[in-house]
Amino acid sequence: MTPADLSRTVLHAVRRAVDEDALRAPVPARVRVERTRPGGSGDYACAVALQLAGPAALPALEVARILRERVAAEPGIGRVEITGPGFLSFTLDTPADRRGALLDAVREQGLAYGHGDALRGEVIRLHHASEVRAAVTVDAVRRLLTAQGADVRISRDGGGDRAWSRLGVTADARETTPDALAATVRPVPAGATAAELLERLGADATRWGLLRPAGHDRAPLGDDLLVQGEANALFRVRYAHARTRALTRGAAALGFASAPGAGPGEPAARPLLDLLADHPAVLLAAARHRAPDRLARQLEAVAHAFFVLHDTCPPLPAGDEKPSAAHRARLALAEAAGTVLAGGLSLLGIRAPEHL
Structure with missing residues (x-):
């Protein structure tokens, strides 16, 4: 589930609550969800209950309880908590098939992954x-x-x-x-x-x-x-992309390819998967706010998460080790990261060479 999917899910829960007369308030045009800040609970948080408390003439905690009942059972949501004065915190369920669907989407859409029609007609x-x-x-x-x-x-x-x-x-x-x-x-x-x-x-x-x-x-x-080192963010982003392409070539030399239908389950994969899922929302926000720097920061985060995966869970087998399903899944995630990096650099008007 992407942040856009989660936003629509929460908005649907608001509409249901209003239709069922559990909540008497105007339905907002959109619901904003954000990454949980460090130390917070869950993957995403939403302040919609606080937004609706006044119009509904109910305490924010009560509005949050009404919405939690209608969101918790939705597919893709593992847990919904109420924190603070009435924030909804969501922990997403990311089973292997959902991870695989995300990687399939990146592979199918290629450099256009994250492009959309939200501003069509404007x-x-x-x-x-x-x-x-x-x-x-x-x-x-x-x-x-x-x-x-x-x-x-x-x-x-x-x-x-x-x-x-x-x-x-x-x-x-x-x-x-x-x-x-x-x-x-x-x-x-x-x-x-x-x-x-x-x-x-x-x-x-x-x-x-x-x-x-x-x-x-x-x-x-x-x-x-121009420095080719870790302190140069541009080098790290482009080197991460080049490294993903090298992994694909290395896997081919070993006689195996990625398996995009199976998402890697290691904890080290989760941050990178989350960033790839967030990418469409980041592109839309960068467009709406006329802020290409948002995309640049996203690419830096993707590159960092890729290197963590690469160093913690290598996509290529070492020594006499045989390629396994885990290697194929990690390679699929690495290739998806490379595609997102290349597509993002293209939107910034910057080349993404396959060799550095």
Whole structure:
């Protein structure tokens, strides 16, 4: 069950409670669920009971009890707890077939895993200054919005910079002059021209350096973006992707392939599975909030979780060990992680090489 699935499940429980007259309150348009914070209970938490307590004229704890009864039995939910003043905390049930279904979805959708049509039919106008960080940010936002079905129109102040094209920024044939409906994207300027950054860092490191920080933060654009080591987040993300591809080649040399229908059950696999399940929601949130930095942080988390799996539960057998069902399942998860990393980097306009 993905966060979007859980949100719909809780919303359905609210509708049922209202239809059954157990709860007299307006049904919200959507229900927000979030990852439980460190030290919290369960996998996800939701504050909908607190939101509905006032309109329902009931204590939040009572609203939470009403909703818990209607959510607890839903498929994919292992446990529902009430915490604090009325938060609902969910522990998801992830049996092997559900894990396998997630990996199958990533394999079938490929680099488009997480793309959707939530914004289909929306025409979104963006405006930016004639400055390299603004141009690259708007380009990444356009990619994210388009991946969710939106029709994006871009305008800018003055003329562009020819060097932008070397950063993957292309002029929109439908560019318009700014109007009252255009949202201005205004990150902290880079403090350098595109040509200067390209000469020193190259296209991929420049884009990562401009997009990884939140727009209101200064973009650190030092030579450490080129360092091939753990301290460089871009290197770790791209190395994780390259390593997943190397695992596939290694498995083929040993005469076996992944088994996406069987999800790995080791505890080390759970964080990576959760991140892959969250990926569609992260992409949609990054698009809605015009925040490519959210996607960059997601890719860093996926890379970290992949390396934990790789080091704890190796996808390839060692020595004279024969390939087992566990190896095939781990390989399927590693390949799914590689697909998500490549797809995410593509949305940021950054290459995902198979060899580093």
